[in-house]
Amino acid sequence: MTAIFDTPLYPYVRHPDQDRLARDPVIIVGAGPVGLTLAIDLALKGVKAVVLDDNDRVSTGSRAICFAKRTLEILDRLGVAAPLIAKGVQWNKGRVFFGEREVYDFTLLAEDGHKQPAFINLQQYYLEAALVGRAQELGVDIRGRNRVMGLEQRTDYVSLTVETPDGPYLLGADWLIACDGARSPTRDMMGLGFEGRVFEDNFLIADVKMRADFPTERWFWFEPPFEGAGQSALLHKQPDDVWRIDFQLGWDIDREAELDPTRIRARVDAMLSSQTGTIPDYDLEWTSIYTFQCRRMARFRQDRVLFAGDAAHQVSPFGARGANSGIQDVDNLSWRLALVLDGRSEALLDAYATEREYAADENILASTRSTDFLTPKSQISQIFRNAVLDLAADHAFARPLVNSGRLSVPCVYPDLADGLTGPMPTRPGVACVDAPVGAGYLLDHLQGFHLLALGCDAPDMLADNGIVVTRIDAALTEQIKARYLGDAPSALYLIRPDQHVVGRWPNFDETTVRNALRAAIGRE
Amino acid sequence: MTLNLDPNIADPDGFYDELLAAHEGLSKAESDALNARLILTLCNQIGDRAVIRAALRAAR
Numbered sequence: 001m002t003a004i005f006d007t008p009l010y011p012y013v014r015h016p017d018q019d020r021l022a023r024d025p026v027i028i029v030g031a032g033p034v035g036l037t038l039a040i041d042l043a044l045k046g047v048k049a050v051v052l053d054d055n056d057r058v059s060t061g062s063r064a065i066c067f068a069k070r071t072l073e074i075l076d077r078l079g080v081a082a083p084l085i086a087k088g089v090q091w092n093k094g095r096v097f098f099g100e101r102e103v104y105d106f107t108l109l110a111e112d113g114h115k116q117p118a119f120i121n122l123q124q125y126y127l128e129a130a131l132v133g134r135a136q137e138l139g140v141d142i143r144g145r146n147r148v149m150g151l152e153q154r155t156d157y158v159s160l161t162v163e164t165p166d167g168p169y170l171l172g173a174d175w176l177i178a179c180d181g182a183r184s185p186t187r188d189m190m191g192l193g194f195e196g197r198v199f200e201d202n203f204l205i206a207d208v209k210m211r212a213d214f215p216t217e218r219w220f221w222f223e224p225p226f227e228g229a230g231q232s233a234l235l236h237k238q239p240d241d242v243w244r245i246d247f248q249l250g251w252d253i254d255r256e257a258e259l260d261p262t263r264i265r266a267r268v269d270a271m272l273s274s275q276t277g278t279i280p281d282y283d284l285e286w287t288s289i290y291t292f293q294c295r296r297m298a299r300f301r302q303d304r305v306l307f308a309g310d311a312a313h314q315v316s317p318f319g320a321r322g323a324n325s326g327i328q329d330v331d332n333l334s335w336r337l338a339l340v341l342d343g344r345s346e347a348l349l350d351a352y353a354t355e356r357e358y359a360a361d362e363n364i365l366a367s368t369r370s371t372d373f374l375t376p377k378s379q380i381s382q383i384f385r386n387a388v389l390d391l392a393a394d395h396a397f398a399r400p401l402v403n404s405g406r407l408s409v410p411c412v413y414p415d416l417a418d419g420l421t422g423p424m425p426t427r428p429g430v431a432c433v434d435a436p437v438g439a440g441y442l443l444d445h446l447q448g449f450h451l452l453a454l455g456c457d458a459p460d461m462l463a464d465n466g467i468v469v470t471r472i473d474a475a476l477t478e479q480i481k482a483r484y485l486g487d488a489p490s491a492l493y494l495i496r497p498d499q500h501v502v503g504r505w506p507n508f509d510e511t512t513v514r515n516a517l518r519a520a521i522g523r524e
Numbered sequence: 525m526t527l528n529l530d531p532n533i534a535d536p537d538g539f540y541d542e543l544l545a546a547h548e549g550l551s552k553a554e555s556d557a558l559n560a561r562l563i564l565t566l567c568n569q570i571g572d573r574a575v576i577r578a579a580l581r582a583a584r
Contacts, residue, residue, distance in 0.1 A: 387560035397568040 005125045008056040009132045012145035012165055023157060023172035024050045025341050028179055029148055029186050032059065033124065034309030034326035035179035036131035036142075040078045041334035043138040047341055050171075051135070052162060056144030058128035061286040062207050064323035065121050065236075065244055070410040070431055071324045072116040073443055073499070074331045080134045081116065084127060088120030089237045094218040096402060098389040100225045104399060113479045114434040115441040119407060121238050124323065151176070151189045151305075158304050175337060176305045179330070182292075184311035190302060198294035198364055199316060199371045202255075204230070204247040205288045206264055207238070211281035214243065214272075220404045222374070222389060226270035228263070232374045232404070233271060242285060245271065246317070248374065255289050292316055294367055296360040300329075301353040308333060313360035318370035318405030321363040328410060329356050335497035339521060342466070347522030359411035366406050373403035419505035419512070423486040432499045435479040442480075445472045446499045449517065451508070454480065455490035458508040464517050469494070496520055527578035 010031065016022075026042060028035045031053035039049045067075075067088070075081040092108040110118045135142060149168060150161035158176040161168050178186035187193075216237045224233040224247075232248040245268060249258060257263065264287055273279045296313035300306060309326030332355055336348035376382035391398035416428035425433050434443045442452075449469040451458045455476060462469040472495075474480050485491055494502040494516050503516040533539045546562075547555045567576050 383556050383560045384564070387557055387564055390557070391561055391564060395565075398564060401564070 004129055005058050005060040008144065009058060009129065010053070010136075010142040010144040011056050012143075014164075014166055015141075015143060017171060018164065018166060018169040021170060021172070023174070024048075025174045026050070026177065026337065027052060027158075027160065027171065027173035027175075028177045029053075030178070030180035030309075030311070031055070031128075031132070031142055031144075032179060032181060032309070033064070033127055033131060033323050034330055035177070036128065036135050036140075037074070037078065037327050038177060038179065038308065038330035038334055039135050039140045039142070040080070040131065040138060041330060042338060043135070043140050044078065045334065045338040047338050049140065049177075050173075051140060051142040052146040052148055052160075053142065053144060054147035058125040058132065060125070061123075061205070061288055062238055062242070062244055063124035064127075064320070065123060065238055066119055066320035066324075066407075067122060067127065068119045068320060068324045068408040069114065069116045070408070071327045072120065073431070073434065074327055076116060076443070077447065077499070078134065080130045084122055084130055085117065085120055087126055087239050088122040089216065089239055090117050090120055091216050091218055091237060093216070094220065096389075096392070096404070097219065097221040097224070098386075098393075099221075099223050101393070103389055103393045103402075106399070113436050115443060116434070119320070121236060121244075123238055123240075123242070126239070127323075148180075148185065148189075151186065153303050153305065156304075174304065174341070177330075177333070177337075178305060178307045178311045179309050179326070180311050182310040182314050184307070186305065187297070187307065187311055190305065192297060192302065194293070194295040194314075195298050196295045196364075198368050200251055200291070200293045201316065201371070201375075202249045202251065202253050202258075203290040203292070203317060204249055204258055204264065204267075205286075205290055206245045206247075206268055206284060207286040208243045208245060208268060208272075209283045209285045210241050210243060211283070214280055219271075221271075222385075222404075224271065226267055226274070229267050229271070234404070235271065243282075249289075250375075253289075258289060259287060261287070290317070294364045294371075296357065296364065299353055300356055301349055306333065306337075306349060306352065308356070312356070313364070315360075315363045316367040316371050316405075318367050318374070319363075319408055320405070321367055321408045324408040325359060325363050328359065331498045332356055339467075344465070345522035351522060355411075355413050358414065362411050363408070370403050370405045413500060416501075416503060419503060420488055420491050421486070422488050422491055422504060423483060426484050426493070426501060426504070428501045428503050430501055432493075432495060432501060433483045435474075435483050436477065437474045437480070442472075442474060443499060446495055448497050450493075450495045451513070452484070452491075452493040452495060453508065454484055454492070456492055456507045458492055462510075462513065462517075464514050465521060465523055467517065467521060469513075469517065494520075525572050525575055527575050527582060529582060 026049040028051045042049045095105040096103045147163045149163045152159045158173045160171045219235040221233040230247045230249040234246040269279045300312045308329040315321045333352045376385045388401045410431040413429035451471045492508045493504045502520045
């Protein structure tokens with residue numbers, strides 16, 4: 001059987017645009033998780049984007065493997081989450097080791113009343129394959145083996161030179177969205193760099209296919225006691241009986257030597273046998289050395305070119321903030337871009353850049369804190385780190401201080417006024433917290449601009465500057481009250497298409513709501 | 525709660541004795557580790573971030 005990543009899913013086909021001068025409203029560079037998510041979201045909003053990729057298939061190897069709740073919620077809005085969750089692995093038992101010693105174990109208990117799980121583990125290629133399928137179903141034009149060779153920003157469009165197996169052609173775009181990864185050729189062609197280099201490291205990744213039962217647990221080692229295992233090591237499960245092992249090797253390494261299968265097997269043998277004394281039967285399915293830096297571009301918008309995902313920002317893998325934050329980038333961008341194409345203010349796109357730059361800073365901060373805990377930078381930080389791990393063995397209070405990566409949670413966009421004394425988790429700027437509503441869930445109902453009226457009156461719909469806001473009703477269940485009202489007797493929420501709260505007040509006041517809506521669409 | 529910088533420990537000499545006794549027979553590395561564990565335990569007891577921040581400032 002041919003592996004999914006060996007199958008051309010969008011093979012090169014000569015396109016009529018290669019024989020004419022064409023111009024498209026949106027061209028997306030890169031058919032990875034970020035570019036495809038954007039293309040699907042735009043298609044659902046009636047915008048046909050063209051996706052260019054220098055390849056014609058999904059990526060090889062597991063790569064990003066942890067998809068957090070917010071990502072699953074976004075994917076569910078796009079109609080792709082259900083099969084991924086069915087395929088994905090959910091684990092809840094974790095064990096933390098420090099050298100030879102098991103410090104503690106834990107069982108994750110997810111908050112109930114959410115449609116999506118806290119996260120799933122799934123190989124990136126399954127996500128990409130599902131996204132390709134959904135995009136094709138929606139008629140998205142994905143052009144395989146179309147490599148962008150040149151780019152020029154003109155006054156009112158971007159001119160691209162695209163290389164294909166039949167030679168180059170010219171293509172124009174009103175808006176170009178660069179989702180072309182950490183080594184973004186678009187960024188290079190524009191001569192743009194990254195700011196900061198907070199942290200850099202190498203990870204050896206081994207995907208291990210077990211031939212016998214092995215527990216579905218996450219094992220994390222600080223200072224693993226195995227020969228050459230580096231500063232930390234992580235084992236966790238993916239679908240298809242594949243376990244993912246990450247060894248943190250440090251910055252100065254000999255890549256060739258580290259990728260020697262004998263050397264990798266010696267480490268993996270030591271890790272897998274550490275708890276039982278026997279080495280399970282396994283195959284090395286995929287190995288790779290992954291290098292990262294924590295840094296971001298200064299501005300995610302450069303006139304008519306917008307950057308998203310790893311092309312715009314990079315973080316350490318601790319906390320699964322790469323693919324997850326990239327998908328949140330385009331969740332933020334798609335509705336704005338659709339409105340701009342419909343004639344609304346370009347301030348919407350500046351706000352995309354501002355909000356997602358803020359989110360990138362938050363993710364970089366979180367992953368920097370994790371790396372500071374994992375690889376202490378001074379003697380005293382080493383002493384405190386080890387003290388935390390020692391205390392964690394005996395005392396619950398120290399366990400929240402153990403930082404092996406904080407699972408990606410959505411950013412709370414700042415600077416939005418809160419008109420209600422209500423629960424903090426649903427304050428303006430947050431992505432709406434899910435809750436059961438009727439036979440389904442609240443987030444099932446949130447696809448555009450909405451008013452959520454709880455215990456107060458509000459019009460069925462409100463139109464302003466061509467934007468239609470519709471009302472959502474939810475019965476005042478215990479979960480809705482706890483998550484959206486708190487001690488307030490009533491509340492009115494204004495929610496934007498990416499399901500983030502724009503504002504909330506005790507009651508509906510037309511002028512207040514219209515002003516908040518206008519601010520959200522860049523019209524003061 | 526604000527940081528209390530007035531005398532607050534009964535039997536100060538006895539307390540000081542107990543603090544030093546906890547370090548008796550430990551190497552420098554072991555003492556450093558004990559101090560770190562002690563600081564973390566006491567900070568958790570205080571809990572209030574403003575008070576901890578004030579204590580960090582006072583100590584520095």
